[in-house]
Amino acid sequence: MALEIRPTEESDWAEVRDLRLEMLADTPIAFEEHLEAAERRSEEEWRMRAARGSSALNAVTYAAILDGRWVGTMGVYIPAGGKLPFLVAVYVTPRERGRGRGVSDALLAACEDWARQRADTLVLEVHDGNARARRYYEQRGWVPTGRTRPYPFDPAAKEIEMVKRI
Numbered sequence: 001m002a003l004e005i006r007p008t009e010e011s012d013w014a015e016v017r018d019l020r021l022e023m024l025a026d027t028p029i030a031f032e033e034h035l036e037a038a039e040r041r042s043e044e045e046w047r048m049r050a051a052r053g054s055s056a057l058n059a060v061t062y063a064a065i066l067d068g069r070w071v072g073t074m075g076v077y078i079p080a081g082g083k084l085p086f087l088v089a090v091y092v093t094p095r096e097r098g099r100g101r102g103v104s105d106a107l108l109a110a111c112e113d114w115a116r117q118r119a120d121t122l123v124l125e126v127h128d129g130n131a132r133a134r135r136y137y138e139q140r141g142w143v144p145t146g147r148t149r150p151y152p153f154d155p156a157a158k159e160i161e162m163v164k165r166i
Contacts, residue, residue, distance in 0.1 A: 005106050005109075005110045008051075008073075010048075010051035016050040019091065026094065056077075071092060071095070071103055072092035074110070085123065087115075112164075112166050128159070142162040142164045
């Protein structure tokens with residue numbers, strides 16, 4: 001089993017597309033994009049999205065590739081005018097989830113390494129209904145800040161802000 005963690009690049013556009021569509025179908029509450037909108041994106045849009053993985057100074061997207069199969073992704077970016085990096089686009093395909101698999105932790109380590117060069121704290125937002133993700137983050141040292149915001153697709157739901165010192 002050979003696990004590779006690397007930034008995405010433009011030539012990865014089809015894999016980026018396929019994994020994004022999978023993640024939106026699998027866990028729609030974890031992302032702020034609807035599957036139907038993503039399915040309408042053009043090849044050019046997917047190429048730009050894939051290229052962002054390694055072309056920006058304020059962002060990176062990592063892919064987890066296991067024996068040639070794309071099995072996960074995580075990204076980090078620093079918002080315009082922001083100081084702290086945000087963890088985003090966190091996804092591992094169901095077959096590779098769970099303790100002992102190592103995919104999530106390898107992706108998170110890469111994101112933390114990138115963020116550590118820019119700040120001492122990493123931020124994320126997690127849907128209040130995504131207990132699995134919240135448990136994962138808490139087990140790895142993330143703590144809620146007490147700040148929340150409405151989830152854009154359901155204002156009755158909340159995005160919970162969490163931070164981790166890196």
